[in-house]
Amino acid sequence: MARAIHLDNVTKEFRTGSTTHVAVDDVSLEIPEGSFATFVGPSGCGKTTTLRMIAGLETPTSGTIRFGDTDVTDLPPQRRNVAMVFQSIALYPHMSVRENIGYGLKIHGVDRADRNERIEEAAETLRITDQLDKMPAELSGGQQQRVALGGAFVQDPDVLLLDEPMSDLDAKLKAELRVEVQRLHQEMDATVVYVTHDQTEAMTMSDYVVLLEDGHLAQFDPPMTLFDRPSSSYVASFIGTPATNTLACTVERTSDAPDAAGTSGTDGECVVVGHGFRLPVGDALSAHVGERVTLGIRPQYIHPDGGAYSLDVEVEVVEPLGTEAVIHGRTAEGDRLDVVTDSHAVERFAPGETFRAGFDRTDVFVFGPDGETLLFGADLVTDGQPSSPEQ
Structure with a gap:
């Protein structure tokens, strides 16, 4: 029976001599019962350590872990009703596929008839019924x-834990197994926790994504929330391929700095200024006038010859990807800028050329000096401000 997983102020420290390394730092979250949650982040961010604490293979230095209403913080793995699949494919080479699948049931005393029924059911679900009598060495990865x-x-199990199970597989097998794992989850009454460093796996498979940064919880939300409403520049840059473009800008008031037409506009209105454009944001950033901020724009939302606001981009590389292409370039100020567009970009743009790229203000993020998101451009559609520059 699937159970919700609660982490309450969980911290894990490792000590080496006189040195203390904080692997997981005060993480609190609730994974709903029956959901598929993926821990993602760069190497060393604490995702596998967190998974091992949920499994009972590591004990938190502080904080508690609950499955439903049951405190499992100090329970051994065998009393948690969890199952775990590791990155390394740990099969017994001297046992057949049938024996490998049923080994855990055998050591728990499940009778042969029940064991075989469950093995057949699992094999059918995973489409390996014809492999049951083979040995592991006869199988593909x-x-x-x-x-x-x-x-x-x-x-x-109540909880199924998967620790980077696809990291050693090629791209084609990964794509196939992503579907298999999702089908498996639909047939199980279990909460699934998956660990990966691959944000594509996290975005395509999950009900919830847990993004970690240096042991801290950066954001815990459904995948598209992380994509559309990242809580920080770190989240915006990590989630999404290619990474979010970030442009250095300044917040000004129109009354303090006349626009290109020489008029001051509405007194007190804030604008984000940089790279040849002036982006009106109403009074949303009034507390940050005079500050340096970072404008984030996803490459999918910036277009050649399109958008209400624009800037010059010098092409460095055009990367064809079949039905689309990625233009890798730089602004006049030297900031990196990627543009996802159609496949014709390969013929239209050449390295060294400069073109005009445009975007709409509803597609931007504004990050403060500490990286925290100050403004989602999508919110500006409701503030009475025009989405394009006044003519």
């Missing part, structure tokens, strides 16, 4: 990982 998943599936 993807088939071996399916066997490992089957061994976890048959245990009927």
Whole structure:
């Protein structure tokens, strides 16, 4: 039976001699029962350590972990009803696929008939029924990982933990297994916690994404919330491919700095200024007038010859990706800027050329000096301000 997972102020420290390393720092969150949550982040951010604490393989230095209403902080793994699949495919080479899948059931005393029924069910779900009598050495990498998943599936766990199970597979197998894991989750009455460094896996598979940064919780939300409403420049840069463009700008008032037409506009209105454009934001950033800020624009929302606001971009590389292309370039001020556009960009743009790229203000983020998001451009559509420059 699936159970919600609660982490309350969980911290994990490792001590080496006189040195203390904080791997997970005061993380609190609730993963709803039956959901699929993915921990993602760069190497060393604390995602695997957190997974191991949920599994019972590590004990928190402080804080508590609950499954539903049950405090499992100090319970050993065998009393948590969890199953875990590791990055390394740990199969017994001298056992058949059938024996590998059913081994956990066997050591728990499940009778042969029930064991075989559950093995057959798992094999059918994972589409490896015809592999049951083979040995692991006869299987491909993807088939071996399916066997490992089957061994976890048959245990009927409350919580299924997956620690980078696809990191050693090629791109084609990863794509296939992403679908298999999601189908497996739909058939299980379990809460799934998945760890990966691949943000594509996190975005495509999850109900919730837990993004960590140096042991801290950066953001915990559904995937598209992280994409559309990142809480910081770190989240915006990590989630999404290519990474979010970031442009150095300044917040000014129109009354303090006349616009290109020589008029001051509405007294007191704030504008984000930089790279040849002036972006009106009403009074949303009035507390930050005179400050340096960072404007974020996703490459998918900036277009050649389009958008209400524009800037010059010098092309460095054009990367064809089949139905689309990515233009990698730099602004006149030297900031990196990527543009995702159609495949014709390969013929239209050449390295060294300069073109005009445009965007709409509803598609931007504004980050403060500390990286925290100050403004979502999408919110400006309701503030009575025009979405494009006044003519």
